[in-house]
Amino acid sequence: MSDKIYVFDTTLRDGEQVPGCQLSTGEKVEIAKELELLGVDVIEAGFPISSPGDFQSVREISKAVSEPIICGLTRSVEKDIEVAADALKYAKRARIHTGIGSSDFHIKYKFNSTRDQIIERAIRATKFARNLIDDVEFYCEDAGRADIEFLARMVESVIAAGATVVNIPDTTGYCLPEDFGNKIAYLMNHVPNIDKAIISVHCHNDLGMATANTIAGIQNGARQVEVTMNGIGERAGNTSLEEIVMILKTHKQMGYHTDIDSKKIYLLSLLVSKMMRMPIQANKAIVGRNAFAHSSGIHQDGVLKNKDNYEIIAPEDVGVPNNSIILTARSGKAALNYHLKRLGYYVEKETLAEIYHKFLALADKNKDIKDEDLIKLMGGKIVDSHIEIVDVKVICGNSVEPSATVELLIQGEKIAATATGNGPINASLRAIDKIIKEKVSLDEFLVQAMSKGSSDTGKVHMRVDHKGFMYYGFGVDEDIVMASVKAYIAAINKMAFFKKAKKHHVRATATK
Template sequence: MTDQINQSGEPTANTERVFIFDTTLRDGEQSPGASMTLEEKLEVAELLDTMGVDIIEAGFPIASDGDFEAVSEVARVVKRASVAGLARSAAKDIDRCAEAVRKAVHPRIHTFISTSPLHMKYKLQKTADEVLDMITASVTRARNHVADVEWSAEDGTRTEIDFLCRCVELAIKAGATTINIPDTVGYTVPEEYQALFETVRARVPNSDKAIFSVHCHNDLGLAVANSLAGVKGGARQIECTINGLGERAGNAALEEMVMALRVRGDRLPYRTGIESSMLTRASKLVSAVSSFPVQYNKAIVGRNAFAHESGIHQDGMLKHAQTYEIMTPESVGVAKTSLVMGKHSGRHAFKEKLKELGYELGENALEDSFTRFKDLADRKKLIYDEDLITLVDDEIVHAHERIKLLALTVMAGTGGPQSAALTIEVDGEKMTHQATGNGPVDAIFNAVQALVPHHATLELYQVHAVTEGTDAQAEVSVRLAEEGKSVTARGADPDTLVASARAYIAALNKLMVKRGKNRPEIMAG
């Protein structure tokens, strides 16, 4: 079990156990478009079992032969957790569910019936007395099959409190070992939900004979808050799903529940058996098999949960991680905090990122590179490590250059001919020339040739994208050969033509160094 740690790194007294009931394979799969194959369900179930989930609700056996087979197979492969199947109050549902979970190490039947006036009148078309009789009959039948029976009051948060207490008392008397009062439609608020559990547990005389459970939907964005409130009200089982997967707006997210209890043990003195370092792995698996992407800013497991771009945040993080992170990325299975480089990043983060990539630049070189980085970040949405490597390498190449690119304008299209107006600086002297060519790159190189006459032969011209996307930086490689001497240089820019000019000029600078010439024009000699 994962130790409970507070912000100061001290263990907390999270001694009271809360059981985690995962319904990703049942309630989660009810999300439109989230159906999983048998093999995928087994893969998810085995991971949930390994990470310490206490109860895995594997499906609704009566729904289809496929669901029955999935529950049966999950029951067969799971080694530690209880395996539950869902059943309505009908005898056929309960018998089918019992058969499906028969091979489980710890089988559970989870049976339910609606108890709110709205549901009883319009959905069930049953009277209150009929519902009470069905509770007794269904729980008794389930208990005759297995020792572990959970009973749920569907739409419990919109059920009249007196009637709810009668239902709970009868369910426990008939043999229910777990009582679930779900917020089926995501309607309640935390204070109300906590009070509901306190009231039911206080008023039902045999309430100490069962574990109470929360099951909250996220229609108002309150599923996690309501679930925690229910625990404070006396519930000791939390029903949830990986990534909050579930019908409509989803269920309470397992990873958020687990980490809220882990991080805020000072206010929530409870513990779970979940190995939290497996949360990110579980999130990615469920996202992959359900084809439901995880939003970037999703708590705990979202791509940005441990990523920082703001210069103020990055500076704070570099000084002390807890300035902006209340848990370590490692605690949820993320390798490390990510300082995302972008237009909001500051010099401190830029310098540290370069150090991480193996670059130690002097102040002037750092300032020049930072200026170019900010210019790139204004034009490119995502800055990858490869972008920074290329940018700094390009800066280093040009640090001692005698020929510098100042400006480039290219005219291209189907009409032709293509032309390039190029302005360069040669040993401090500004020079401009316009040339045409068989394509824009040829025009650029012809302009360079006119401004810096030479006899070098172009042996290689190669372009590739440094990173992905239509705004990717282009990296151009150019190899020039002259009098047996060969040099290769690179140029990078989001504009492929600018990168081409940079690479060609960088190669000329290298040739000049190799030949030891004092003036560029001597290269023609």
């Protein structure tokens, strides 16, 4: 029988503290509904007294979500707590999250106070909150650097005052996993009323140890984890929800479980990334675009023979459609043959070696091997399915609605369309959608400067979804609109090749 670990999601509070990632109330409600479907136990919806917008967001989320506990953050200030209780009045299950600093750094330099005075404030705030709402969580801010005996005294005091959950945060990401685990173990063994509350851990990633510290906390008695989607949050971020969930799911021998539906992780990760305008790093565990991508020939051969050789998590378990076998100069014959079969080329074994030598020469030259490169390598004609850009014209400014007219060459025919959008790039992509008459969803859009300066060349990376398949496109141009159009067309061309290849399965030999 495994122990349940409660998942406290703070994407909408701590996660939203990232500069430039603020959300509207409507966006917060949409994410909260998806978090409910994901199966989180608690949603920290905001800090109600901080702004009218945060107050409204907590109130609207309380109305829209019924299963998870809805939590509002406060300081150990009565006015904060009153406002939070008001914001939470429509919640089916409400929690006030109040607290104060516990380290001597905070006590002396933040509050200009003493340990005894801080304990008194903690007790007073907990009792006041408990008189308004039955479920009160108390955070001992900067517990990672707090004196352990004083921390134990604080925890005992707030539990006696009515706290149902006590949060032990490594606020600055300072602790080593062994030290943090020992801190939780000390509290479990030295606080006499510890059985009257759930111990929670809230770890930051300043030294890259948030996930490891959270696991150490669980192993030593914590039963609630405070996490965010994609690990977003203040400074270097928080513990990543997807990492904790999949660690516990992968290591069943640890004896812990969550109620998270892991198959919903990937799509929610993309939604949060898109709404918060914060790209997911390519090598991010679980949800990064390279998390299930293989480019080394040895790894590719192993995965193609049996995924378990190099994948400890099935992509489908987190909602990723499939893994990716990326063709590079490091790829082996197995990977090349896999992609040739995908395109409809069934190559005789004795000719594969000859094709492979030509492929390596091409990969050394081109770096990024596309489907059309393979079709050319096999002597196929790609003109019929290749989409080329003829012309792009955009109109934008602060007094006009952005619009774009795009002309493409498809199968020898020039086709143009005009569309409006929220900017010149969006308008251009909508015009292309009108021409191709296919439903394409833009899942990732990244812009990278090639060097420096306002006249720099820009590189655009896009990931698009078409009928459950992911396609990537890259575009480079001094004009960022043109770079974006090139990237979008590059991704669409891969769809065209894929569809065409499925219709024309041929048995091929190497071309001379």
